[in-house]
Amino acid sequence: EALHAIHAEARMVLRDERLSKDDVRTALACAEAAVRLQPGHVAAGLKRCELLFRLGRLTDLRAAAVALGKIAPVGTDAYDAAAFWTGADHAS
Secondary structure, eight states: OOOHHHHHHHHHHHHHHHTTTTTTTHHHHHHHHHHOOOOOOOOHHHHHHHHHHHHHHHHHHHHHHHHHHHOOOOOSSHHHHHHHHTTGGGGG
Protein backbone atom coordinates (compact mmCIF):
# COMPACT_ATOMS: atom_id res chain seq x y z
CA GLU A 1 0.00 0.00 0.00
CA ALA A 2 2.80 2.45 0.87
CA LEU A 3 4.53 1.63 -2.39
CA HIS A 4 1.31 2.30 -4.31
CA ALA A 5 1.05 5.68 -2.59
CA ILE A 6 4.60 6.57 -3.62
CA HIS A 7 3.96 5.49 -7.21
CA ALA A 8 0.67 7.43 -7.26
CA GLU A 9 2.48 10.59 -6.11
CA ALA A 10 5.13 10.05 -8.80
CA ARG A 11 2.36 9.89 -11.42
CA MET A 12 0.95 13.15 -10.08
CA VAL A 13 4.35 14.84 -10.42
CA LEU A 14 4.60 13.55 -13.97
CA ARG A 15 1.05 14.79 -14.60
CA ASP A 16 2.11 18.29 -13.54
CA GLU A 17 5.14 18.14 -15.82
CA ARG A 18 3.09 16.99 -18.84
CA LEU A 19 0.44 19.61 -18.15
CA SER A 20 3.12 22.33 -18.04
CA LYS A 21 3.90 21.33 -21.62
CA ASP A 22 0.18 21.40 -22.54
CA ASP A 23 0.18 17.62 -23.07
CA VAL A 24 -3.30 17.15 -21.64
CA ARG A 25 -3.80 13.58 -22.89
CA THR A 26 -0.63 12.29 -21.25
CA ALA A 27 -1.42 14.29 -18.10
CA LEU A 28 -4.79 12.53 -18.00
CA ALA A 29 -3.12 9.13 -18.38
CA CYS A 30 -0.87 9.99 -15.42
CA ALA A 31 -3.83 11.05 -13.26
CA GLU A 32 -5.71 7.88 -14.20
CA ALA A 33 -2.67 5.78 -13.29
CA ALA A 34 -2.51 7.52 -9.91
CA VAL A 35 -6.19 6.74 -9.30
CA ARG A 36 -5.65 3.08 -10.24
CA LEU A 37 -2.67 2.83 -7.90
CA GLN A 38 -4.43 4.58 -5.02
CA PRO A 39 -8.22 4.65 -5.52
CA GLY A 40 -8.74 6.90 -2.49
CA HIS A 41 -6.42 9.64 -3.79
CA VAL A 42 -8.80 12.60 -3.83
CA ALA A 43 -6.42 15.02 -5.57
CA ALA A 44 -5.77 12.52 -8.36
CA GLY A 45 -9.50 11.95 -8.77
CA LEU A 46 -10.15 15.68 -8.96
CA LYS A 47 -7.36 16.26 -11.47
CA ARG A 48 -8.65 13.35 -13.56
CA CYS A 49 -12.07 15.03 -13.68
CA GLU A 50 -10.59 18.41 -14.59
CA LEU A 51 -8.57 16.88 -17.42
CA LEU A 52 -11.55 14.92 -18.75
CA PHE A 53 -13.50 18.18 -18.78
CA ARG A 54 -10.70 19.95 -20.67
CA LEU A 55 -10.73 17.18 -23.26
CA GLY A 56 -14.52 17.32 -23.61
CA ARG A 57 -14.94 13.69 -22.54
CA LEU A 58 -18.19 14.34 -20.70
CA THR A 59 -19.43 10.75 -20.42
CA ASP A 60 -16.12 9.70 -18.86
CA LEU A 61 -16.19 12.84 -16.72
CA ARG A 62 -19.54 11.94 -15.22
CA ALA A 63 -18.34 8.45 -14.25
CA ALA A 64 -15.11 9.85 -12.81
CA ALA A 65 -17.07 12.48 -10.88
CA VAL A 66 -19.33 9.82 -9.37
CA ALA A 67 -16.21 7.95 -8.20
CA LEU A 68 -14.73 11.19 -6.83
CA GLY A 69 -17.92 11.98 -4.95
CA LYS A 70 -17.61 8.66 -3.11
CA ILE A 71 -14.13 9.45 -1.75
CA ALA A 72 -14.04 13.24 -1.37
CA PRO A 73 -14.85 14.58 2.09
CA VAL A 74 -18.12 16.51 2.28
CA GLY A 75 -17.58 20.25 2.12
CA THR A 76 -14.32 20.10 0.17
CA ASP A 77 -13.73 21.58 -3.28
CA ALA A 78 -13.38 18.05 -4.65
CA TYR A 79 -16.76 17.03 -3.23
CA ASP A 80 -18.41 20.18 -4.58
CA ALA A 81 -16.84 19.69 -8.01
CA ALA A 82 -18.03 16.08 -8.11
CA ALA A 83 -21.54 17.21 -7.20
CA PHE A 84 -21.45 19.86 -9.94
CA TRP A 85 -20.20 17.46 -12.63
CA THR A 86 -22.79 14.81 -11.73
CA GLY A 87 -25.63 17.31 -11.41
CA ALA A 88 -26.10 16.43 -7.73
CA ASP A 89 -25.72 20.08 -6.72
CA HIS A 90 -29.12 20.84 -8.30
CA ALA A 91 -30.89 18.83 -5.61
CA SER A 92 -30.96 21.73 -3.15
